[in-house]
Amino acid sequence: MKPETMNWMEVGRISDIPVLGSRCIKMGGTTIALFRTVEDEIYAIEDKCPHKQGPLSQGIVHDNCVTCPLHNWVISLKTGEAQGADEGKTLTFPTRVDGGIVSISLVAKREVAA
Amino acid sequence: MKKKLVIIGNGMAPGRMLEHLFEANSDAYDVTIFNAEPRVNYNRLMLSPVLSGEKSYEDIITHDDDWYAAHNVTLHKGCKISEINRAAKTVTAENGVTAPYDKLVIATGSSPFVIPVPGHDLDGVMVYRDLDDVDKMLEVSKSGGRAVVIGGGLLGLEAAAGLKEQGMDVTVLHLMPTLMERQLDQAAGFLLEKSILDRGIDVLTGANTKQIIGKDNKVHAVELEDGTIIDAKIVVMAVGIRPSIDLAKTANLDCGRGILVNDNMLTSDPDIYALGECVEHRGQCYGLVAPLYDMAKALAADLLESSAPYTGSQTATKLKVSGIDLYSAGDFEDAPDREEIVLRDGNAGIYKRLVIKENKILGAVLYGETADGPWFFDMLKKGTDITEMRDTLIFGQAYQGGSPLDPTEAVAALPDDAEICGCNGICKSTIVTTITDKGLTSLDDVRAHTKASASCGTCTNLVENLLQLTAGDAYNPTAITPVCGCTDLGHSDVRNAIRAKQLKSIPEIMQVLEWTTSCGCAKCRPALNYYLIAEWPGEYVDDGQSRYINERVHANIQKNGTYSVVPRMWGGLTTADELRAIADAADKYNIPTIKVTGGQRIDLLGVQKEDLPDVWADLGKAGFVSGHAYAKGLRTVKTCVGSDWCRFGTQDSTGLGVRLERFLWGSWAPAKVKLAVSGCPRNCAEATCKDVGIICVDSGFEIHFAGAAGLDIIGTEVLGLVKSEDDVLEHVTAIIQMYREQGHYLERIYKWARRVGHDTIRDTIMDNTHEREALFARFVYSQKFSQSDPWSERVSGKDKHEFKPLKTFELEAAE
Numbered sequence: 001m002k003p004e005t006m007n008w009m010e011v012g013r014i015s016d017i018p019v020l021g022s023r024c025i026k027m028g029g030t031t032i033a034l035f036r037t038v039e040d041e042i043y044a045i046e047d048k049c050p051h052k053q054g055p056l057s058q059g060i061v062h063d064n065c066v067t068c069p070l071h072n073w074v075i076s077l078k079t080g081e082a083q084g085a086d087e088g089k090t091l092t093f094p095t096r097v098d099g100g101i102v103s104i105s106l107v108a109k110r111e112v113a114a
Numbered sequence: 115m116k117k118k119l120v121i122i123g124n125g126m127a128p129g130r131m132l133e134h135l136f137e138a139n140s141d142a143y144d145v146t147i148f149n150a151e152p153r154v155n156y157n158r159l160m161l162s163p164v165l166s167g168e169k170s171y172e173d174i175i176t177h178d179d180d181w182y183a184a185h186n187v188t189l190h191k192g193c194k195i196s197e198i199n200r201a202a203k204t205v206t207a208e209n210g211v212t213a214p215y216d217k218l219v220i221a222t223g224s225s226p227f228v229i230p231v232p233g234h235d236l237d238g239v240m241v242y243r244d245l246d247d248v249d250k251m252l253e254v255s256k257s258g259g260r261a262v263v264i265g266g267g268l269l270g271l272e273a274a275a276g277l278k279e280q281g282m283d284v285t286v287l288h289l290m291p292t293l294m295e296r297q298l299d300q301a302a303g304f305l306l307e308k309s310i311l312d313r314g315i316d317v318l319t320g321a322n323t324k325q326i327i328g329k330d331n332k333v334h335a336v337e338l339e340d341g342t343i344i345d346a347k348i349v350v351m352a353v354g355i356r357p358s359i360d361l362a363k364t365a366n367l368d369c370g371r372g373i374l375v376n377d378n379m380l381t382s383d384p385d386i387y388a389l390g391e392c393v394e395h396r397g398q399c400y401g402l403v404a405p406l407y408d409m410a411k412a413l414a415a416d417l418l419e420s421s422a423p424y425t426g427s428q429t430a431t432k433l434k435v436s437g438i439d440l441y442s443a444g445d446f447e448d449a450p451d452r453e454e455i456v457l458r459d460g461n462a463g464i465y466k467r468l469v470i471k472e473n474k475i476l477g478a479v480l481y482g483e484t485a486d487g488p489w490f491f492d493m494l495k496k497g498t499d500i501t502e503m504r505d506t507l508i509f510g511q512a513y514q515g516g517s518p519l520d521p522t523e524a525v526a527a528l529p530d531d532a533e534i535c536g537c538n539g540i541c542k543s544t545i546v547t548t549i550t551d552k553g554l555t556s557l558d559d560v561r562a563h564t565k566a567s568a569s570c571g572t573c574t575n576l577v578e579n580l581l582q583l584t585a586g587d588a589y590n591p592t593a594i595t596p597v598c599g600c601t602d603l604g605h606s607d608v609r610n611a612i613r614a615k616q617l618k619s620i621p622e623i624m625q626v627l628e629w630t631t632s633c634g635c636a637k638c639r640p641a642l643n644y645y646l647i648a649e650w651p652g653e654y655v656d657d658g659q660s661r662y663i664n665e666r667v668h669a670n671i672q673k674n675g676t677y678s679v680v681p682r683m684w685g686g687l688t689t690a691d692e693l694r695a696i697a698d699a700a701d702k703y704n705i706p707t708i709k710v711t712g713g714q715r716i717d718l719l720g721v722q723k724e725d726l727p728d729v730w731a732d733l734g735k736a737g738f739v740s741g742h743a744y745a746k747g748l749r750t751v752k753t754c755v756g757s758d759w760c761r762f763g764t765q766d767s768t769g770l771g772v773r774l775e776r777f778l779w780g781s782w783a784p785a786k787v788k789l790a791v792s793g794c795p796r797n798c799a800e801a802t803c804k805d806v807g808i809i810c811v812d813s814g815f816e817i818h819f820a821g822a823a824g825l826d827i828i829g830t831e832v833l834g835l836v837k838s839e840d841d842v843l844e845h846v847t848a849i850i851q852m853y854r855e856q857g858h859y860l861e862r863i864y865k866w867a868r869r870v871g872h873d874t875i876r877d878t879i880m881d882n883t884h885e886r887e888a889l890f891a892r893f894v895y896s897q898k899f900s901q902s903d904p905w906s907e908r909v910s911g912k913d914k915h916e917f918k919p920l921k922t923f924e925l926e927a928a929e
Contacts (some may be wrong), residue, residue, distance in 0.1 A: 012920045020633065020659040023920035034920060038633045055675040058663040060636040067636030069663040069671050074636075 006094060006105040014042060014100050022057040022066070025104070032093060033057035034102065035077050037064060042095045043077035044104045050075070050088025116144040119417065120205055120213050122195045122361065123221035124149035126158055127390030127406040129176050131219070134414035136185055142418060145187045146213050148205065151244055152192030154178055158244070159403055165248050165276030198365040200383055217385055217417060220362055220373060224355035224391035224401065229264065233326030238333030238348045242273045243355075251350070255280035259347035262286075262336045264323055266293040268433060270352035271306075274315050277350070285344050286310065287321040287336070289353075297431045297442040301458075302465055302481045308884050309438045309463075318342075355401050357392040370394045377423035379413040389413050395426060402429045430491045432484065439480075441487035444494050445469065446477030457508045462874070466508055473501045486510035509575075525579040534580065535566035535573045545577065549584040556589070557581065561868065597859075598637035600629045605641065605858035612649050620646065620657060634660075641859035644746065647782050648854050651896035658913065664744035667916050668904040669726055677726060678719040680743035681733050682779065685753045685771035685791075686714030695736030699729050713750030713788065715741055727917055730905035739903040746860070747782045748789070748850075751775040752800065756793030756810065765810035767793035770839050774808075777843060778850065780901040781893070784857030784866070787850060802830045805863040806846055811835075815842045819849055819875070820867035828864050831872045834880040848886040849879050851893035 017023045017036040024047055025032045031047035033056050041064070047057045054070030064077050074083040080090040094105040121128045124147050132145065160174035182189045190211060197206045198218065206212045226241035228234050238254075241247055251273070255261070258281055263274045266288030278284045286293075292303030293310070310317055322339040326349055336344045357372035368374045368382040372394030379387045379395075390406050391399070400406060405427035412424035430443035446454075446469045457466040464482035468475055468490065474497050478490040489511040493500065500507055528534075530543035548554065548564050560577055561567055567577040581589045596602050603611075608627065617623045620642045624634060634642070639660035646654040658666050669677035683692070696716055700708055707719040721729055730740075742749060751774050754760065756767030771791040778789075790801035791808040801807025803823035807830050809816040814837045818830035836845055852875065857866045867875055878885050908917075 009923075016915065016920055018659060018915065021915075023915060026919045026922040028924070031919075052673065053675075054673075055671075058667075058671060058675070060639060060662070061659065062633050062635045062639065063631060070673065072636065 006107055008096065008103040008105050010101055010103045012102055014040065014097055014102050017042070017102070020061045022059075022061065024057050027106075031055070031057070032104065033066075034095070034104070035061055035066060037061065037077070040097075042097055042102055044093040044095045045075070045077060045080050046091040046093075048090060049073055050082055050090050051086065056090065116141065117216040118214055119143035119145045119217050119219065120215035121145065121147045121219040121221060122198075122205065123147075123219075123223055123390070123392075124151065124155050124189065125221060125223050125390060126155070126176070126403060127223075127410050128219060128221040129155040130407050131221075131389060131410035131414050132177075132185070132187070134411055135417060138414065138418055140185065143217070145185070146190070146215075147182075147187060148190045148193050148195050148207055148211075148213075150192070150194040151246070153245065154182070154189065154191075156245065161242070161245065161248050162272035162276055164245070165251060165273065166279035167276075171245060195361060198361060198386075200365055200386070203385065215385070217387065219413065220367075220381070220386065220388040220392060221390045222358040222361055222392045225358050226351060227354045227356050228351050229323065229353055231323050231325050233328055233333070234351075236326055236328040236333050236349075237331055238346075239326060240348060240350050242269055242350055242352050248276075251277060251348070252280065254348050255282045258282060260285065260345050261348045261350060262344055262346040263350045263352055264336075265352035265354070266290070266317065266319065267296065267352065267354070268294060268431060270350070271310060271433060273350050273352050274310070275313065278313060278315050282347075283316075285316040285318065285346075287323060287338070287344075288317065288319045289322055291319050293317065293319065294433070294440075294442075297479075298440070298481075299446050299467060299479055302440070302442070302467070302479045305463065305465055305481050306433075306438065306440060308882070312881060312883055313437075355391065357394065357399055359392055362388065362392070370397075372399045377412065377425060378416040378421065379409055379424060380416070387413050387416070395424065398426060400427065400429065402431060404429060428491070428495050430487065432487065439482055439484045441480040441484035442478065443487065443491040444475070444477035446479055452476065455504075455508045463877075468508060470500065473499050473504075475500060522579045522582055525576055526583055534576050535564075540564050540566040542580065545580050546584050549581060553585075553588075554581070555585050558868070597641055598635055600624075600631040600634050600638050601627060603627055605861075608642070609645055609649075609856075609858075612645050618646065618650055618654060620660060636662075640665075644782055644784065644859050648896070652899045665746070667723070667726065667913075668740055668742075668744060668908065669721070669723075670744045672719065674720075675723070676720045677723055678717050678743070679721050679726070679729055679733070680711065680715055680717045680741040681738035682741040682775075683715040684775050685751055685768050687768065687772065688716075692736050692738065695733055695738065699732045702732065703729050705729075711743070711750075713743075714752050715743075715750065717743070724917055724919075727908050731909040734903075734906050734909060738905075740905045742779065745782065746785050747780070748775070748778045748787050750788055751778075752788070752790035752804070754791075754793050754798040756791075760793055762796060763793035763810070764812050765793055765815065765839075767791040767799065767808075767810050770808065770810070770815075770842060771799075773839065774843065774846060777897075778847065781850070781854070781897060782900065783850065783854050785860050785862045787853075787863065789846070803827065804830065806849060808842055808846070814838070817842065817845050817849075820864040820872065822862060822864040824862075826864070831867070831876075833876055844886065844890050845879055847893050848889040849875065851889040851896075852878060854893070854896075855889075 011025050017034055019036055020038055022033050022035045032044050033047040035043045047055050049056055049068040051073045052070055054068040056066050056068055058069045059066040065074050067074050073086050075090055076083055080092040082088040096103050155177040157174045157176050160169055163169040193207045195205050196208045204212050204214045226243045240250055255277055260283040261277045263270045263286045266286050274284045274286045292300050293306050307317055324337045324339045327335040327337055333346055333349050336346050359369045359373050362373045363369050373381055373388040373392050375381055375388050375393045375395050379389055381388050389409050391401055408427050409424050412422050415422035428444050433440040453470045455468045467479045469477035475494040480487050528542055532542045534540055534542050534545055545564050545566050552563055554560050567574045595604055597605055597608055611627055617626055623642055640662055643657050643660040664670050669679055671677055703725045705718045705721055709717045711717050751771040753768045753771030757763035757765055787805045789806050790799040790804045792799040792801045793810045795809055801809055802818055803821040807818040814835050816835050817833040819833050821830035822828040836842055853863050853866055
């Protein structure tokens, strides 16, 4: 799938997301969490821990991971995979930043890979 | 016919000299003593215990009348010699008694130095030298009042402590910046000052007396150069002594500061010796007892025509104030060619310093633990080469043995019944057996199973050595539990480094302490954030992204991602209006569950995150503020109804609880802090399983600490009994601040207390007024920056982004 067909949607400015923090995008019943790392990379993953559906957006961000506030699972923002001994995976979405504007594509990466 | 030996003075030096003499040859001399004091020889060193009431005059007599009779000594009591006729070889007393001598010993001692300030001759100005002085002080102290002691040296402090014991208010004035500066270095002088202050004795250093103000020719007050005026009923001058040499001078004996003597204690007259504090030997005058005893030995030998020359003394000092352990010996000035070994244990109040030059001990200062003083002093005197034991020297004699010197081997060499933990009476075999039987591998384990090292902690080293010895490789003494996977450092290491290296931000800590990750993890960042808040109040800016979500949004996250809201109900009190506001908010925001908590307040569960600021706004209108139910900090102060309503209540426990909560709220701590106040020992507020609990009793307030009723169930320890609500506030605040400063992140008070020792905490809070007040002041300062209601701040718009989605798409738009 080519980038121009990825259905990019502008969601806000990068400056609206705190460094090492997160903001949510609500889409009906689904919430997507946008994360900003210390290097200003932006990641989008579903706001749902694979463990007990904890809101990952409320966790502490470190390196390219977030620690779930409910039971401390550590989820990779890049891959959505649980780190360490835990097993599980959360949906991730492609993001891009253009002129300070953050866009996400609703085509989940997992589907892209498939 | 026996030779005649006449002694002028009957102090400790001639007493000791006679003992040596009689022991060697009791028939050599016919001895006559003239004593200006109307009594026998007593132990002048013990005057302080007499003053403080611990001993009586009878207890301190060295030689009683029978002793003089048994040795055929003629003792003239209260008989002062006024003239020595060297040509005729006689002495004559003021009362006319004359005695011929073959050998004469002058032992006139010293007289206290009286500073010639205006008013020094007023009635009530005293010195502290002999039993008459003590009797005078005891007489005066019966009617109380304030005594001013001029001079913060050995004698002055002992006098001050004694007068305090007798019920007087006491102020010590000392000219120099630290006490006992001749014997102590500054650090030890400071510790000493703290101990003296803790006894309720006021100390003014750098205090220069201008005059003593009189009224009706009696002491009324002391005025300092800076204009300070201190009321005084008596003034005790204890600034120093001067050798009493008038008699010798009149007899034309060579004198300097003291009567000049050679190594055999002979003066410029071959038949006249001098001994004790009145002499000057090789340029030195002495005011301590050990050199006088050495002189006594030399003199006795010379009298018997053998020779044991005196070559001067190193001096050691021990302060004789009960409860203060202080020992100093030798020379401890700083100099470029000298090295030092210092051991400090702030909590235990121990300070030891050895000054070393060319591998020999030059000086030693011991404070708090002085048992090894004589051992160090012995090596100092002998000039022992300490190269071999240098690494363990400061730990004292118990740690030395054959080479190689290893503390573990020293412990291994101890017998099975050797007591290791004095507080709990635990011997070596008990500890070793328990380690083996239970397979213990850590200090905490040993403390939990044997109680050894769990009280004051001074035996911790010994216990660790035993662990090493018994558990072998299973015990790794350097195994500090690291803060997290990002570092090898433990919590204490990090806290100490923040303090010592003045680290003021999380990135700075990670840089300087070589964190292995770029920006830490969810474990270390909240800890570092707390440590910085606690260390640099008003300076450090809280890092929201290093906060656990509950503290970041000031509500408690629930399993479904909604939040719970707990407004503060001070001391568990609420009103009809408040309850109405809660009910209205619950209706308005569709809050599904309302629950009464264990901390005597109301929890609104299932609030949507977006609704939090609105809920807070509504609650705020009714006067509610955040209950910090989410905080590592003060949660609740649980109370019973106390004397307001309860027929058993002894104090206003509810009021006190409210007061405590209003004072302590908002402060961050290593972990949550829960308090309770019960109005009587029936303890309806369950104060004895709280972090800090107060049980009101008729006579005051019993403060408890270090309880737990969660993962662990532990009853509290008693901190102490205090008299007033103000005292409760100060003590409770101080212990919480101590915990804030020492606790490891997420370590509850009971675990912290177990780690640092309950006794250490108790001593600091209950007995160390200075430290308690300092802790209190630091807490009050930090509260200036933490007592603002986080809810109203967020109602006003702070951290808006936390509560609003970045964007909301309608379902159609997503497709």
